[in-house]
Amino acid sequence: MSAVAACGLPRSGPNKREIYASSVENGGDAFIFAVTPQVTRITSQEATYGFGSAFRGAGLVGSDTIAAGDQLTVTVYENVRDDPLLGNSGQRVSALNQLQVDGQGNIFVPYAGRIRAAGQTPDSLRETLTRALSNQTPDPQVLVQRVAGDGSTVTVTGSAGTRGVFPLEQPTRTLTAMLAAAGGSTEDPQVTLVRVTRGSQTGQIWLQDLYDHPEDDIALRPGDRITVERDTRKFIALGATGQSVVPFETRDLSAIEAIATVGGLQTNLADPKGVFVFRDEDPATVRALTGRTDITTPQRVAYVLNLTEPSGLFEARDFRIDDGDTLYVTEAPFVQWTKTVQAILGTTSAADSLTSVGQ
Template identity: 35%
Template structure:
């Protein structure tokens, strides 16, 4: 009796679909009709091309700045408040006056606005300071000294404006409480006053808390996108945190792993090279996918069919597809920059499954051939 090798082969082929795989193939992902029904599928599929890469490179994230529009007055008030330190200089027309000194005819009096909003000036008594500008306080003191000092002239100098402060905590070189000057102070100015970050800028995250509002961005985005460098308001709290960036690679590559960013910028081509490139025996060069969340504004620009009713602060899941079968794909991979928490997946080529199948049945075929020889 001869064994029917073709019959055995057909039976095994029927089970080929049950073979293990690294993940869905390119054909399975692209078959999802996400472009025409993004709301139902929950993500958008974008084919990488020159226009898409240009849009990504030109996009300016503004969600951080938008969170603080109209929130806070954006500057330290010019009026004095409790805790402010002052130096009061009083000149008189004669050296025999109340405040005259032997050297220059002027007396310097330090003062601090107390908890009731007043300061004390000899012979003028308690003078209301809180709520007044420096010039207003100067005029008030000078007026109170008329008739007591000889033709008094008063100069008020503001020291530390401790009534309006902001706090810097976390991974700053010098965390602490910082007084805000009367001029506008930007967020980067405050961070610089605290000595900057202990870590690299591209690994540092800035969180600004203002009342009930808060926003988070990377420190480098305050530099690259000046609109995010918002004006500090009294009472602000700034947290600097060390957040190393990583991306993940799965599928038909030589190493499935979590990869840390070692430089400020890492392109898709560099990311693939880091894990050893595509697996020559399994990878589908036309099925390279990258999964990430994009701002709704950018996602809507990339996918015109995406609903326009999505709030601007929403993060939309987007899948980018790249084909390296086209030589232009290598140039696109060189320009496409990876971001923190990106997931890269390289799908299996359809023939890879057949290769797995042949590896499984090869011993069986050899046994069938040997049995047929014995029967003969």
């Protein structure tokens, strides 16, 4: 029987004894920890999402705030009939149409020069122009009208109902309002992330949290980029559960839920005492688990669950699966024994058949 076993019978991977043999304690390169309430507490570091103070502290952009790219119409009424400043003789009203605010936020108005327009409202810009022109023509009356241009827009991409470039207007000055204008999300809010990029800063939040916490409904700024995407986390299942790459279907996934997701343990193959979760663990967590202070780099870690004990089921319920984890279920010891017996019996049967043919 040992000779047959040495030939290398097919199996789904290493058994429990071989995994333990590769531990740091035995000269290997992986730390192995039995899952206990303390281990669960140390490793349960849920990723927190949300917007920083730079996002949350920004107030609403004025509904008529001028931005780079906007189109302006400036109309000047002059109190002179002869030789007006901007118009022809006898023309008291002059209209400067389609003045585009340049990339630096400025416009050019004859006799007033280069004027900073971005960040102002039409009313404040009117006052600025009135002061600038007063030195050239007596008591000018100025009217400023704005049409939102390319500079006052927000880009929405990903799994939003409608992707595109949307104007930042009074009804769409907040994140939820802009998402509503873009048709919301085509994915389940529980597993959908909303990411906002503003210059070099980025913040993200679960869509359901955005709905549940109005304080995270941040004010938008021209040029913001909003990406709506489904959670991309996944784990790998190997061993006596089959082989598959499994996406997260919920925000928080426990080991018992992961096992159930892949169809549970195969009762004719799996060793319920040898359910492993392999992970590249961060050094701070490994230091907390081992009590060592010399660990400064990520470490290979295997967490083992024993599902034959009632406490093991509770631990599997509480232990969190992380993105990129490998769930590996070892084969029960009797499986290899059965394979060995079958191989021997199969060899004997084959030999008997050859003998019969030779007679």
